[in-house]
Amino acid sequence: MIHAEARQRSQTPHSPPMSDAYAETLGQMICLLQEYKPGLVTLENITRLCKTLKLESFTDNIDNETIRLSTASKIIVIDMDFHKSDKQVKDVKLVLASNFDNFNYYNDGDNGNILFNSLSCFPNLQTFYYNLRFLTTLDTHSNIETEPGIAAKREKLDLFKYFTELPEYLRAYFKDISIDLDIKTNVDNRFGVYLTHNDKAVAQVGIEECQDHDHRFYEFGYRSSGWINESPDNVTTGVILTLQFYDINMHIPKEAIPHDLLLDWDAQRPYTIVNHCRSTPVSNDFTSTLVPATKFNISNENIELLGELLQWAGWWQQILHPVLQIIKCPAPAPGNETKRRSSSNSTTISAQRRSSATRRRRSSQKGRRPSMNESSMVKDGVVPEFSLSEVMSQPVLEDEDPSEPVDLALNEEYIQLGPGSRCDIHMGVHEWQEFLTKLKGCVA
Structure with missing residues (x-):
């Protein structure tokens, strides 16, 4: 049972959050302190933590x-x-003082109580702080009525309900x-919507301040094969929906996404x-710099960009980045601009390399060191004579030419190997893997 006083206090109106620079800076300092010095799991520390989150x-x-x-x-x-x-913690329960009572605070898989595990399975409050901050974000920015008798709001949005429904929207x-990713809600005792492939986390979708x-x-939901906001009144303020990839080497074409939608990027490290x-x-x-x-x-x-971003992530992780590693392309260098050259220039350089290699082979034949027998014959001034049978019995020495190099063309959406082998961003993983195998054979 929920303590009556707790429910009464939960329905007390809250003043809007301060927006001055001092309050924002103080909040950032508290967040950093909680992340790097979260404190031990004690009743006193939990009480202090709750106060910092108001x-x-x-x-x-x-x-x-x-x-x-x-x-x-609220x-x-x-x-x-x-x-x-x-x-020691004995039990933890979460109840919402709203009309929505189906909020999931259990792990995907083992169905463990996230809040209880946050306090019982970890040596400090870092995980509990992450979860509590997530809950307070949904609480603070949910736009709903919590007190009976108050006139209904025209604009409203319950973020707890939206977060609960979001995974089903994403699955559809x-x-x-045809995105081959699994969707899990709440993993490793942390709230969130996680996108996984073969049980490995690829990215996370979350609601943040x-x-x-x-x-x-x-409130955009996926209905009738499209993302739709059914009513302009289904709205709140102060939060965004985010997509975060776990691949720290992730790069995207700089001009592919509007810059105001890039939350964590570095244009100075192409x-x-x-x-x-x-x-x-x-x-x-390439027509755009990778950042x-x-x-x-x-x-x-x-949210309609989600499919494109996930498609690019698969292309980058499974084909483009491996290809760059195969050709020994270096890691990003600060302050260096991406070097470009045209296909025709590459063809000219390729021809020059082949011609140069041919010339080197011919000159090396002319300047090779004579054998000991040849040296003595020349020294004595005697021209050797050989019978036809002796000449025919000698092994034939062939000039071993290296295999002809194959040109490789790189673009944001395709890779061309020679005149007849190509893969692009719209192909499947199996076709990408076949292309990689062929490329490795050519480079080796």
Whole structure:
């Protein structure tokens, strides 16, 4: 049962958050402190943590063996029971003071209670802080009525409900556009929507606070094969929907995504494409610089970019980046511009290399060192004579020409190997793997 006082306090109106620079800076400092010095799991530290997140907290003696710490805000009410003897957590329950009572706070797979595990399975409060901050974000920015008798709001959006429905929207979307990723809700005792492939996390979709407190966030759901906002009144403010990739080497074409949607990127560190594999001439046909970027704003109608971003991530991770490694392309260098050259220039250079190699082979034959027999014959001034049978019995020495180099052309959306082998971003993984195998054979 939820403590009556907790529910009453959870329905107390809250003043809007301060937007001055001091409050924002203080909040950032608290976040950094909690991440790097999260503190041990104690009732006192949990109480202090709740205060930093502007949650109301109080304790109550349940019985001779149990003490309860309750913390509440506009919507969430969390009851944490501890043993009085050793102060170890005994049970944790979450209830929402709203009409939506189907919020999932359990792990995908083992169905473990995330909040309880955050306090019982970890030596400090880092994981619990992550989860509590996520809940307070949904709480603070949900635009719903929490008190009876108050006139209904015209604009409203329950973020707890939206977060719960989002995975099903994504599953339907991925099925329609043939994205081969699994969707899991809440993994490793952390809230979130996780995109996985073969049980490996690829990316995470989340709801986060943004710097613009007036930013309008609309409820977009995937219905009838499209992302639709059914009503302009289904809206709240101060949050965004984000997509974050776990691949720290992720790069994207700089001009592919509007810069205001790039949340974590570095335009000063472009991927410098320089070929260090002498056996394979490379033509850089990129039309845009590759820059590191791992996090994107996919709020509102921008959620339609999700499919393109995931398609690019697969192309980058499974074909483009491996190809760059095969040709020994260096890592991004600060301040260096990506070098480009045309296909015709590459062909000319390739021809020059082949011609030069041919000339070197001929000159090496003329300047080779004579054998000992030849030296003595020349020294004695005697021209050797051979019979036809002796000449025919000698082994034939053939000039071993190296295999002809094959040109490689690179572009954002395709890779061309010679005149007859090509793969592009729209092909499947199996075709990409076949192309990689062929390329490795040519380079080797």
